[in-house]
Amino acid sequence: MIEFDRVGVTYADAARPAIRDVTLTVGEGELCLVAGSTGTGKSTLLRAVNGLVPHFTGGTLTGRVTVDGRDTRTHPPRELADVVGVVGQDPLHGFVTDTVEEELAYGMEQLAVPAAVMRKRVEETLDLLGIADLRHRPLRTLSGGQQQRVAIGAVLTAHPRVVVLDEPTSALDPSAAEDVLAAITRLVHDLGITVLIAEHRLERVAHYADRLLYLPGDGTVTDGPPARVLAGTAVAPPIVELGRLAGWEPLPLSVRDARRRAGPLRDRLTGRTPPARAGDTGASDAEVRLRARDLAVRYGRHVAVAGVDLDLHAGTVVALMGRNGSGKSSLLWALQGAGPRHRGTVAAGGADPGRLPPADARRRVGLVPQTPADLLYLETVDAECAAADREAGAAGGSCRVLLDRLAPDVPGDRHPRDLSEGQRLALVLAVQLTAAPPVLLLDEPTRGLDYSAKHRFTGIVRDLARSGTAIVVATHDVELVAALADRVVVMAQGEIVADGPTADIVVASPTFAPQVAKILHPQPWLTVADVAEALR
Incomplete structure (x- = not known):
């Protein structure tokens, strides 16, 4: 179904190829997991399957990639759309319509699928992914995880023979991720669809995979059974x-x-016990850096946050968990002061961030949103780092040091929009962490980060906590929570349903x-x- 014959890709001005001398064959009905650290070429490998490399990205392609007998050098992406469906890392950037139902139908409209067939496939996909209740919702009002499921559904309705998924579960809660992966596996087993998945959270996908394509970072690809390949990899669940x-x-x-x-x-x-954490040892005695009372957020008739009380203590890392759409992001924006608030009070450092000028609010409560690229506005990585140092009043180079801890070797002259998703997230984290406000709110901060980067991120956050910062990490990454959090708060339908030591x-x-x-x-x-x- 997919054949790489001595394939190499070198981008303009790159010092070395992103991938080189890759030869492999993926048969019909195989589920291949693509793994490797951030920046090792996983997205390049996936984009070569439907011709985005080099027709869209530019660069030089050597060797040959064929999909269902079609050579990607002579068949641009539009001529492969009926065979290959692609779900990118950022679903919102790929949407072309306004509502869920319209988005699911759009791809079929472009392929001239009959109307009766389109309606049937839309209904099947809504049920398959558990999003039937979202059919009339505007796409921009959905949570990140809901948007990701819609993006996957928009590809599946076209019934491609090959599905390429780049970080498909990064924004999904554990249950939703299991449901989506089970649905994809069912398509592989029952319909013979070939699936390539690039995923950093290997613990979610490895046991489903037939094969593992591992990119060690030198441009090559190691191909084999998952258990055998993972025995010697630098990244492992x-x-x-x-x-x-x-x-x-x-x-x-x-x-x-x-x-x-x-x-x-x-x-x-x-007879042995794990080491104690702040949540186990009286963190409630520490200074309260932020206090929220009866906090509520509404969007029209939809209640996103329903009367939440929350105290954030100095030196404590709180994990905010809950299924997609439970109100986590709305709560963080309301706490920071930039988001809507129906009622309730927030006090941080003796003032309500929502009543302060934006710059003053950010100095009291920092927030890294789910779409971190929204915070990047300068032309180069170095310019973003220098601006972060100036605005935080930090010593020159402070932001760059943090960036190197999170994602080493990010080129300083590169435009932030040209970075990989993980590198871009690392840059935004470094920018926000440089300011080191007394309260720091992080919304899905490890999307796109590999295990090594998450380990480094954990170290930085723990250092901030030791210095007295109160930190909230809204995440679906249970492994991150296990390694980082002192306390866990679980939300459902806008309410806190559990709160206690991790x-x-x-x-x-x-x-x-x-x-x-x-x-x-x-x-x-x-x-x-x-x-x-x-x-x-």
């Missing part, structure tokens, strides 16, 4: 890291397989428990690092 630590061979990829082997490891850990909230939850907690249950372990420390 927690289940693989735990397997390496325990010496399991072959490495398990599913929680079920790992639990079957985990008995001896649980015996070794009996271990108390996530260990007993089938939805929010990290892989290590599921494997070693009922023992309260959250991360591989905690297990390794206990075994030393």
Whole structure:
């Protein structure tokens, strides 16, 4: 179905090829997981499948890519649209209509699908992805996760033979991610659709994959069974890291397989306890940096936040969790003061951020939104970093140091819009972290970040917490929560339904428990690092 024959791609002014000498064949009905660190060429590999590379991106393509017998050098993307469907990293940038139902039908209209068939496929896709209740909603009013499901549905309605997905679960809550991946797997097994998925959260996808295409960063691609390839990769999900630590061979990829082997490891850990966190040790005694009372947000008749009370304490990292559309982003914007507020009060440093000039509000409460590129407006990375240093009153180079910790080797002369999604997010995080406000709100801050970058991000956030910053991280990444959070707040339908120490909230939850907690249950372990420390 897909064949790469000695393929290389070199972009204009690049010092080296993004990918080089790639030869592989992907057969009909295979699900291939594409993995690697940020900036190693995953998106380039995917874009070569439907001809976006080089027809849209530019650069030089060597070798040959054929899809269903069509050579991408002579067939531009429009001539492959009936065969290849692509879902990019940012769904909102790919939408061309106004409402969910219109977006699902648009691709079929361009392919001249009969109206009766279009209606049937739209209904099937709405049910398949669990978005029937959104059919008339304007796309811009949806949460990030809801937008991502619509983008996937818009591709599936055209019934392509190949589906290419770039970070398809990055904005989805755990349950929604499982539902979407199960639906995609069903299409692979039942209809023989070929699927390529680039994903940083390997723990979500690895056990579904037939093959793993791993990009180590030198332009090459390692191809093989997921368990065999992951045995030697620099990036690996927690289940693989735990397997390496325990010496399991072959490495398990599913929680079920790992639990079957985990008995001896649980015996070794009996009587030992994980290290305490701020949420376990009286963080409520620390200074309250932000206090919200009866906070409510409405959009017309829709209640996004319904009378929330919340205290944020100095030195504590709070994870804000909940399914897509539960009100997390609306709550963060209301706390920061830039978002709408139906009623309620917020106090940060003796003042309400919503009643202050925007610059003063940002100095008290910083916010990194789900679409971080909205905060970038200058021509180069270096210019953004220099502006961040000036506005924060920080020493020159402070922002660049933070950026290098998050994503090393980002070119300073590159335009921010030309960066990968992960590099762009790292730049926005560095810009906001440079200001180091006493309260910092982060909305899905690790979308597009690989495991190494998330580890570095965790270190930076922990350093800020130790300096007294109160931090909220709204996220669907349960592994990040396990490694970072002192306290977890869970929202549903605009209300807080759970609030407590991380271990108390996530260990007993089938939805929010990290892989290590599921494997070693009922023992309260959250991360591989905690297990390794206990075994030393």
